[in-house]
Amino acid sequence: MSTHAVLLLAALSVMLALAASATSLLASREPRILRLIAMPLIGFAGLAAVAAGLAALILGGSVTTTLPLGLPWMPWHIRIDALSGLFLLLIGLVTSAIGIYAPAYVRDFERGRDSLTALGGFTGLFLTGMLLVVLADDAFLFMVAWELMSLSSYFLVAFQHENAANRRAAFLYLLMAHIGGLAILLGFGVLAAFGHGFDFASMREATLSPGWASLAFALAFLGFGMKAGLMPLHAWLPEAHPAAPSHISALMSGVMLKVAVYGFIRVVFDLTGQLQWQWGVVLILIGSLSALMGVLFALMQTDLKRLLAYSSVENLGIIFIALGLALVFLSTGHALLGSLAFVAALYHAINHALFKSLLFLGAGAILHSAHERDLEQMGGLLRRMPWTGSFFLIGSLSISALPPFNGFVSEWLIFQAALQAWQLDSGVLRSLIPIASAVLALTGALVAATFVKVYGIAFLGQARSRHVRHARQGALGMRVGQGLLAALCVLFGVLPTQIIGLLEPVSAQMLGTGLPQAGAQGWLWLTPISSETASYSAPLTILLLALIAGIAFWWFVRRAPRRMRRRDPWDCGFAPPSPRMQYTATAFAQPMRRVFGMLFEIDESRPAFDDAAPRYRLKLTDRAWGLLYLPVMQAVEAASRRVVRLQSGNVRVYLGWTLATLLVLLWIIS
Amino acid sequence: MIYSWLIALFQALLYVALAPLLIGWVRKVRARLQNRRGAPLLQPYADLRKLLIKEIRVPHTASPLFRLAPYIVFVATWLAAATVPLVALDLPIAQIADIIVLVGLLGLARFFLALAGMDVGTAFGGMGASREMLISALAEPAMLMAVFTLAMTAHSTSLVSVMSHHLADGFLLRPSYLFAFGALVLVALAECSRIPVDNPTTHLELTMVHEAMLLEYSGRHLALMEWASQIKLLLYGVLIANVFFPWGIGQDFGLLALGIGLVVVLLKLAVLGLALATAETTLAKMRLFRVPAFLNLALLLALLGLLSHVILEVGA
Structure with a gap:
């Protein structure tokens, strides 16, 4: 198999994802199309990605090509190396499972009022975006794919938009995704300035001073970390992921966060150099x-x-x-x-x-x-x-x-x-x-x-x-x-x-180094550094667990009397317990x-002893909101209140501002 | 090769066989300390035998997991124990699992124990599971920190290497070992549900932790659960005895070395049992919300051990 097969498989995967998107356009007329055609296509796109990823990992090396798309002087570069291959594999594995799962899951929505076209169409685009991020070999395609991924997932989070909480979650997500995207763009800007080009190959060649490299690292960490949901920039994640339909939540949590990890590895380990x-x-x-x-x-x-x-x-x-x-x-x-x-x-x-x-x-x-x-x-x-x-x-x-x-x-x-x-x-x-x-x-x-x-x-x-x-x-x-x-x-x-x-x-x-020792003792033994330092044998653990369990089972069940009777739970001799007497999740x-109370903002009210209709109320808030998000929000609001004063409604004043801005910009350039 | 695996098998069986003896010894000593005569030393064996032949009663509300859990708990605990050198040092089974895998296997057992507690849907089971997970969540980092101290000293997470390193060192008093020892003792008390963290003899509803999860078990299921917890106590005993005082353990597979190893480890365990019984007689059980402070002390000791190793001993 030649290396071109890898490219073809990856292209096939993207095509199938786009095809899923395209066929979903018809779903508003014929709802079954989503279930019978679009979702299986997503699954096949996943399979193709698995094949491409495995091929890239096994064949090794890297394949590059350019697409006749993009800006005239900047065609889109594609490159599949081992890292891209691994993440293609990851995206593909999860997507294949979702392709099997989703047809039955989306059936529920056929009777609902939500737009099936939006669901299928944006799922396909979301997948396309993630695949292209992994394939991209220049900052331009990377950013286009990144934004495609962010925007289409925004529409998926906002899918059930009758619910106000979902709309709020989606807006927060959009906002955070864009701040993150901006940071990534600036990070690429730093790298491109030193590498004299937007393709990754020239960024790799660039030598950055430690200060500039640290700046690029900080911007990449901010941008990708925000997408990956690292504290304290995580606030959007627990709002947005649950709001989407469950198979999309799986894609977002399982795959999209990994794409952020991919981006971080690509920029920091591959592009920044030292x-x-x-x-x-x-x-x-x-x-x-x-x-x-x-x-x-x-x-x-x-x-x-x-x-x-x-x-x-x-x-x-x-x-x-x-x-x-x-x-x-x-x-x-x-x-x-x-x-x-x-x-x-x-x-x-x-x-x-x-x-x-x-x-x-x-x-x-x-x-x-x-x-x-x-x-x-x-x-x-x-x-x-x-x-x-x-x-x-x-x-x-x-x-x-x-x-x-x-x-x-x-x-x-x-x-x-x-x-x-x-x-x-x-x-x-x-x-x-x-x-x-x-x-x-x-x-x-x-x-x-x-x-x-x-x-x-x-x-x-x-x-x-x-x-x-x-x-x-x-x-x-x-x-x-x-x-x-x-x-x-x-x-x-x-x-x-x-x-x-x-x-x-x-x-x-x-990195130029593999793990030569990891499998040196044979496939049974995992010895990451050397066999004296540490070893773990998962197959033997399984084997012994099963063996002992088998013997124990044989010994106790076959040899011992098999009498067994069903009865009410004993529960220390109290009345038969009702479901309401179980421990709840809150109680657990x-x-x-x-013990960890000081880390949360807890608002708890217990009922009084003589309360006729006792109610227990508990509200637990993230301290990050009060410490980080609300101050920023208030600052933005205060700033915008000042800016509003410019809005007089007089066209001549606006023109004046435009002219002044233009002059300032010209002065900066010259 | 075959011979060494046979010894490993023998040692694994020894764990199962000796576990009730240790608990019987602890109970006997405690009874004597409290001026009681106490049950015979071999009473735990009789208890297990009785439970094994008794009829099983399973609650209506139980799922299949309830009947599966005792086997998983027993097997995972046993496998964890089998990887700790008891009488001989360099056994092949120790290669399967290092200290981290050992902690993981005990975690697997605990996971199913807690799930079994919640399965029937009674209030006590949930309470026991919730408390057990709190205690383990605080004990596990202290345990790992303590063993990491040892592992970093020996440059290996394999128990065999840790013990051989200690043997080769001779009787060298390292401050980090002292801290790790203290931490591991506290963790062992918590993990084995002993006083002052939990009271293994209580059936007072509001104080029990481990017992609350077993409340609905009977017959051979209960026997397996009890046996597993006895093996766990023995495991921690051997861990403390053989890691900190490895002298006497058989370094080759000759019969003489194995015999000496067995006698020595029994003596060490007898001393540990004596200490445990004394501690349980003189201490009182703590309130649940005092336990975090107790385990934080363990974590602090473990961290001090680690830092004193990293700062004082690495450069030297």
Whole structure:
């Protein structure tokens, strides 16, 4: 297979995504087109992207081409290297699953009043945008694709616009996306000025002074970090992601955030050249903040989709911690360790794409059949929806970083990288990195608490409302879509050596160093640095777990008497418990709310003892709003109130201002 | 190769076999300290046997997960234990999982334990699960920090390397080890649901944590859950005994070395059991919201250990 096949497959993927968009135009006349043609086309686009990504990773090297589109003197450059290949693979895997899932999911909307054309059309454009960001090899195409991605996802967030909260969320998203886009554009401006060209090849050649490089880094971090939802610029994310239809939430949380990670890696690791360790420190600090605060907010949520969105903030924090470690190690000359942290970041990115999409699809399945997003109304869904329940369990175990699932492997790799901090010369870094790994450990434990809460409240126990009690199993396509992602979660957890073999070309191409030791002891053993330093064998862990479980089961079930009787719950001998007596999601999080209370703004009112109709009210607000967003908003409002004075309604005054501006601009240029 | 795997298997079985003995010993010592005669030393074995042959009663409201959980909890705990060197040092099974995987396997067990608590849909189960997750969320970072201190000293996260490093060092008193030791002891008390964090003998509704999650279990399910928690106690005991005082552990697979290793580890565990029983007799259980302060102390000790290692010992 030649390298041209990679290009053709990628082009096919983009074409299919555009075709999905185009066919959706007819959906306003014939609603079934969305379900029968547009959504499957999205799935095929995903498959083509998977093929392109795998081919690029396996063949290695890079292919470039130019498209006869764009500005006359600046055709669009396309380049697929290992990094693009990996992210094509990531986009493709999730999109394929969504292509299977979505037809059944969008069926609900056929009866609604919302425009199906908008849903299908913008989904296709959204996917096109993400694919083109990954393929772009010049700043111009990159920005066009980036804005296409941002704008089309804005329309998807605003899809159910009758709801005022959705409109508000969409506007906030649009605003933040544009501030971020502006920062990225300025960052490219810095690079282009030194590289004398907007294509990435000339930016790579440029040599920047440390000051300018740091400025480019800061702008890129601001722009991509805002899109990735890093604290404290995360406020849009928990509003926007839950507002979109669930399969779009999966695409946004699972894939779009990764595209931001891709952009960051591309600009910082590939284009800016000389890396500086101070950047790594910034990433580690902001990443730790996002990870910890993200999971604490997730733990406090009772809306399932909002909870998942906050958990995305946490996972992106983890990815950026790993990238920060990579920066620190690379800039201090520890190429192998830098490569380890870099691979860990990529591994976690792809893991998060898989399990977060899986969880969002699960939340969508619940929404579809029980019409419920509020955890406080759920309960007992495992028995109503056994397939969704089982897949959601796999997703929960994966995201909680428990062996032998995929989340564990990437966090294990990050810990292994962090534990090599003793090799650094600077005492500050040697102390900072272990403390960051303490934060990571705390985060991991809190994630487990969060997902025990989610799974225990939603899928176990008894139903807390009538419509949840009568929830029905989702359609076959929805189950298969989730099953595919769940299988991938298990696969990526059990075969880490092979997956790292797949990721290694990226690190080898970007950083010049792979992980030669990772699979040196055979496919069974994952030994990132050397077999003396650390080893983990996921296949053997699985094998032994299964073996012991089999023996234990045989011993206890076959040998021991099989009598078993059903009875009422004992519950310390009280009356048979009713669903209302169960622990609620709010109650579950109460101890953590008390322990970490100083980090939130809590407005709580308890009923009085003699209250006839007691009501408990709890409002938990993000402190970031009061500390960052409201002051900025007020400042903008105050400034605009001043500017309004110019608006006299007199045309001559306006013309005067125009002329004055023109003169000032001419004076600046000359 | 085969021989070493056989020894690993023997050691894994030893964990299952010895776990009830340790708990029996702790109970016996505690009874004597409280001027009671106490149950026989082998009572926990009899209890397990009784539970194993008893009929199982499962609540109407339970899902399949309720019946699956005891097996997963037991197996994950056992596998975690099997990777900790008990009588011999360089076993092949220790390569499967390093310290982080060990913490992960214990996390897997805890995840299913908490889910099982919530499955029936009673108030107590949810309460137990919520509290357990709070305690573990605070204990796990302290635990990882403590083992990271050891791992950074030995430049390896493998328990075997950590122990060999310590053995090769001789009796060298490192400040970081002292801090890590303190932290690990506090974490072990919390993770094994012992006084002062939780009271394993209580069935008073509002104070129980671990017991609240097991409230609906009976028969062999309960036996597996109890056994798993006994293995966990033994695991932490061995971890503390063999990591901080590795002397005596068998360094080759000769019968003499293994025999000495077994006797020595039993002696160490007896001393630890004595200390645990004494502590449980003299201390009172804390209120739930005092536990975070207790575990923060553990985290602080662990961090001090890590920092003293990074600052004092790396350059030296």
